[in-house]
Amino acid sequence: MNKIKVAIVCGGYSGEFEVSAGSGAVVFESLNRAVFDPYLVFIHKDRWVMHDEKGAEYPVDKNDFSVQMGGKTLRFDAVFVAVHGVPGEDGKLQGYFDMLGIPYTSCNAAVSAITFNKNFCKQSVSHTGT
Numbered sequence: 001m002n003k004i005k006v007a008i009v010c011g012g013y014s015g016e017f018e019v020s021a022g023s024g025a026v027v028f029e030s031l032n033r034a035v036f037d038p039y040l041v042f043i044h045k046d047r048w049v050m051h052d053e054k055g056a057e058y059p060v061d062k063n064d065f066s067v068q069m070g071g072k073t074l075r076f077d078a079v080f081v082a083v084h085g086v087p088g089e090d091g092k093l094q095g096y097f098d099m100l101g102i103p104y105t106s107c108n109a110a111v112s113a114i115t116f117n118k119n120f121c122k123q124s125v126s127h128t129g130t
Contacts, residue, residue, distance in 0.1 A: 014085030
């Protein structure tokens with residue numbers, strides 16, 4: 001059985017970077033290694049990098065969300081979104097993964113965008129009659 005290659009995406013562009021990194025580490029440690037091959041991907045404002053278990057960094061190709069390692073291309077089967085704040089909670093990452101056709105954990109881009117904007121979310125809910 002082939003294991004599912006999961007990118008655990010953490011970090012982000014907000015002040016919650018460290019909290020997100022901690023969330024990502026918990027997910028990384030918790031995934032069942034018999035089923036999943038987890039990879040930690042950190043999103044920084046100036047770069048996206050995957051860290052291996054020894055701490056080495058590998059740049060993420062944003063064109064297709066792949067990583068070059070040891071002369072081979074690593075492509076992920078799925079993404080666990082552990083980014084707190086922007087761009088994980090505002091729908092930007094979800095839209096990016098939708099365009100690439102990579103499944104992810106969390107709601108879709110539209111729902112993320114609506115719920116991230118609290119005032120717009122309140123207005124949307126109040127107009128539904130609920």
